[in-house]
Each structure stands twice: as C-alpha cells, then as structure tokens.
Amino acid sequence: MAELLRRPEELDWSCIEEMTRIRPGAGVAASVAVILARDLLEVPVPAEAKRILPATDRARALATAVREETLLQGQTSGDEHTTLLALEERSVARRKYRAARIVRYPESLFRQVFVEIGPKDRGLIRLPRRLEFLYHVIRPLRLVVVYCLRAARTLWRMAG
Numbered sequence: 001m002a003e004l005l006r007r008p009e010e011l012d013w014s015c016i017e018e019m020t021r022i023r024p025g026a027g028v029a030a031s032v033a034v035i036l037a038r039d040l041l042e043v044p045v046p047a048e049a050k051r052i053l054p055a056t057d058r059a060r061a062l063a064t065a066v067r068e069e070t071l072l073q074g075q076t077s078g079d080e081h082t083t084l085l086a087l088e089e090r091s092v093a094r095r096k097y098r099a100a101r102i103v104r105y106p107e108s109l110f111r112q113v114f115v116e117i118g119p120k121d122r123g124l125i126r127l128p129r130r131l132e133f134l135y136h137v138i139r140p141l142r143l144v145v146v147y148c149l150r151a152a153r154t155l156w157r158m159a160g
Contacts (some may be wrong), residue, residue, distance in 0.1 A: 001033035006108065008046035017052045027052075031059035032066065039067055040094070044116060113140055 020027030031053040037043040
C-alpha cells in the first residue's frame with residue numbers, strides 16, 4: 001500500500017471508489033492499510049485516498065490494534081521496561097528497513113526530500129501560486145534545520 005500511495009497519479013481512483021462502494025469490507029481493509037502506511041512508514045496520504053478511503057472509527061481501531069501488535073511483535077511481558085526495550089528494538093529495525101529501502105530505491109529519497117511538498121512546507125511560508133516552485137528549495141533547507149536541531153538536542157542530552 002505504501003508503494004501505491006507514493007505514486008497516486010498511477011492509480012485509477014474512480015475504479016477504487018467503485019470497488020469500495022460495491023464491497024464495503026474491501027474499503028475498510030484498504031483504509032486500515034492506508035492508516036498503517038501513514039503511521040508506520042510515514043507515507044503521505046493523497047487527498048483522493050482520504051476522500052475514498054476515510055479513516056473511520058472502525059478502521060482506526062483496527063489499524064491501532066495491528067500497529068501495536070506489529071510494534072510489540074505480538075508479545076508483552078507486562079513489564080514497562082521490557083516493553084520499552086521491545087519498542088526501541090522495533091524502532092531500530094524500522095530505521096534499518098528505511099535505510100535499506102533508500103539504498104535500494106534512491107529515487108524515493110530524492111522524491112521525499114525535493115519533490116513532495118507537504119503542509120509543513122506550505123505552512124512555513126505562504127507563496128503566491130506562480131512562486132510555488134520555490135517550495136522545492138525551501139523544503140530541503142527546512143529539513144536540514146529540523147534534523148540539525150534534532151541532532152543537537154540528542155547530543156545535548158547525551159552530554160548532560
């Protein structure tokens with residue numbers, strides 16, 4: 001689902017809408033998959049997907065259960081320390097997965113950094129329509145600042 005959402009222009013949204021109208025269960029399953037792709041892999045959700053596959057209470061509840069089961073690998077000791085360690089291990093595994101994906105598909109990193117303009121970029125500064133191409137310069141600069149600040153905070157915590 002994550003790979004499909006990364007290329008929304010290649011999807012036939014009217015066909016998806018018709019299929020989910022005829023088969024409501026398929027719509028719920030697809031909504032859960034969209035929520036998980038957004039939450040676990042940080043895939044931006046296109047407006048068409050939000051409209052056709054709404055995040056209903058049922059879909060959110062199912063996605064939450066699947067996400068928690070995935071992050072905890074289906075087990076918990078009931079001990080907060082052990083659970084937190086398991087979550088950290090999943091976080092490390094997720095970072096390794098992302099790194100491997102970037103090595104395998106470097107164009108996806110390029111697209112995420114330079115091409116996909118999100119609400120945070122538009123919220124930073126409002127540009128007139130004819131100057132929107134400047135968001136492709138603003139985005140990498142914004143990301144550099146965000147990640148430099150994050151690294152500085154981490155180093156500060158480690159030093160203190």
